[in-house]
Amino acid sequence: MNATPKIRLRDVRKSFGSKRVLAGIDLDIAKGESVVVIGGSGTGKSVMIKSIIGIILADSGVIEVDGQDVTQVPASQRDEVNRKFGMLFQGGALFDSLPVWENVAFGVIQREHIGRKQAKDRAIETLAKVGLSADVAELSPSELSGGMQKRVGLARAIAGEPEIVFFDEPTTGLDPIMADVINDLIISVVKKQGITALSITHDMHSARKIADRITMLYEGKLIWDGPAGTVDNSGNPYVQQFVNGAAEGPIKMQVRR
Amino acid sequence: MNFLALIGSVVLAFLGHLGRLTIFTATALSHCVRPPLYPRHIGRQMIDIGYYSLPVVGLTAIFSGMVLALQSYTGFARFAAGSETAVANVVIISLTRELGPVLAGLMVAGRIGASMAAEIGTMRVTEQIDALTTLSTNPFKYLVVPRLIAGLLMLPALVLVADIIGVFGGFVVSVYKLGFNPAAYITNSYDMLEPLDVISGLVKAAVFGFLIALMGCYAGYHSKGGAQGVGAATTNAVVSSSILILTFNYIITELFFGT
Known part of the structure; x- marks a missing residue:
């Protein structure tokens, strides 16, 4: 409680029409901490991250980054805030009209207005951090496998040396081995650069591995929060059911019979 | 009661679209005049x-x-002989004032409007537009403004070329098929033409180019729901820009030539 949290959410709410997605989220993330939000598909995990970044505007509530309420920041200064962020999107969201290196250097080119040659060198350096060689730089994103696209996405997210990185389902759609490679990369990248990380996933293996702290989103609220090691003995029936992947339990899936 | 509810929901949906389009246009225009x-x-x-x-x-x-x-020749032949002057006049005036901008506009709407909507729509559903925001790049500046400016500038250029090619088409048929005197045809075309005929056509073209790009970007930007959503966005872009082209064609004609 001595330092200002890197990210602080207070009573963040968001509805789409009559559908309430976030019903009052409270969350503190300390500097350098890696927090993973678990929860079923369609429970609003992505909405939570996107409202922090400002892609989606929350209906109400306080979202503070370094103690500054970013919901009150005027649009013209929003870029200043977004500089602190990097994001790995679920499907990679690489720009398919640009080669890999331009994807990675995109943010750097926009922000620092450096020459293309210099930007390319920076991009190749960043690609090396995620274990990709320089030959990948010239390829188009559509020529890459899913795992490589994720890695390029990760390289793009960290290329601007962000203070906070968001990971949206970093391991979804990958084979278990590639998923673990991505987990290792996330750990090495985040820990090495002292980055604060907020991830969302429903892959428990990944969550246990990359998280310092795990919290669970259910029906628009964070219903449990604890150190990653205690997730298996949470004593919370909802978390218990999710962690064990049981169909029977307090969480009722809407399955038509 | 159900019937009233139907009318209400249609009107509300229309007003919603109109509002979104207005905000979209205003935002895009404001980014057109602000660097970078x-x-x-x-x-x-x-x-x-x-x-x-x-x-x-x-x-x-x-x-x-x-x-x-061909049409004006066979048509005029019913009324009077010596329709050589009239054919040349009809060809050049209808092309520069009407057919050049409208046909070019409709063709470009099908070609460019559709591809803009599909490209931006795909970027929307694959989160590439969100990714732009996280990389300190305004999607309006990066995606919409270049298309609007290019549409506004290039369609008049296209129409100018279309005017010339169209008149050449009329010339070829008149001279080689209908046996007109080539020199007289050119003189007849040129004598009748007034600057305003061409200028009004180019103004139309600029407006159409802007509208095509605007509707393409708007439909793509607001598309949702995967492949089907992008397909719907493409259709919407082409249909709405075609209708707008025909509507604005009348309005601009009225402004220029209506008394």
Whole structure:
């Protein structure tokens, strides 16, 4: 409680029409901490991250980054805030009209207005951090496998040396081995650069591995929060059911019979 | 009661669209006049819209000019002999005032409006537009503004070319099929033409180019729901820009020539 949290959410709410997605989220993330939000598909995990970044505007509530309420920041200064962020999107969201290196250097080119040659060198350096060689730089994103696209996405997210990185389902759609490679990369990248990380996933293996702290989103609220090691003995029936992947339990899936 | 509810929901949906489109247009325009612009992107869009539409627009123009000469000749023959002057006049005035901008506009709407909606729509559903925001890049500046500027500038250029090719089409049919005197045809065309005929056509073209790009970007930007959503966005872009082209064609004609 001595330092200002890197990210602080207070009573963040968001509805789409009559559908309430976030019903009052409270969350503190300390500097350098890696927090993973678990929860079923369609429970609003992505909405939570996107409202922090400002892609989606929350209906109400306080979202503070370094103690500054970013919901009150005027649009013209929003870029200043977004500089602190990097994001790995679920499907990679690489720009398919640009080669890999331009994807990675995109943010750097926009922000620092450096020459293309210099930007390319920076991009190749960043690609090396995620274990990709320089030959990948010239390829188009559509020529890459899913795992490589994720890695390029990760390289793009960290290329601007962000203070906070968001990971949206970093391991979804990958084979278990590639998923673990991505987990290792996330750990090495985040820990090495002292980055604060907020991830969302429903892959428990990944969550246990990359998280310092795990919290669970259910029906628009964070219903449990604890150190990653205690997730298996949470004593919370909802978390218990999710962690064990049981169909029977307090969480009722809407399955038509 | 259900019938009233239906009317209400249709009206509300229409007003919602209108509001979103207005905000979209205002935002896009405000970004047009604020740096940074992306000259490389504007250039690429100009090549896409201008250069690569030349074959389509050229073919449309030459056949329109040809058929116009043929039709007006057979039509005028019912009333009077000596329709040589009238054919040349009809061809050049209808092309520069009406057919050039409208046909070029409709062809470009099908070609460019659709591809803009599909490209931006795909970027929307694959989160590439969100990714732009996280990389300190305004999607309006990066995606919309270059297309609007390129559309606004390139369509008049296309229409100018279409006017010339169309008149050439009329000339070919008149001279080689109908046996007109070539020198007299050119004199007749040129004498009748007033600057305003061409200028009004080019103004129309600029407006149409802007509308095509605007509707393409708008439909793409607001598309949702995967492949089907992008398909719907493409259809919407082409249909709405075509209708707007025809509507604005009347309005601009009224402004220029209505008394």
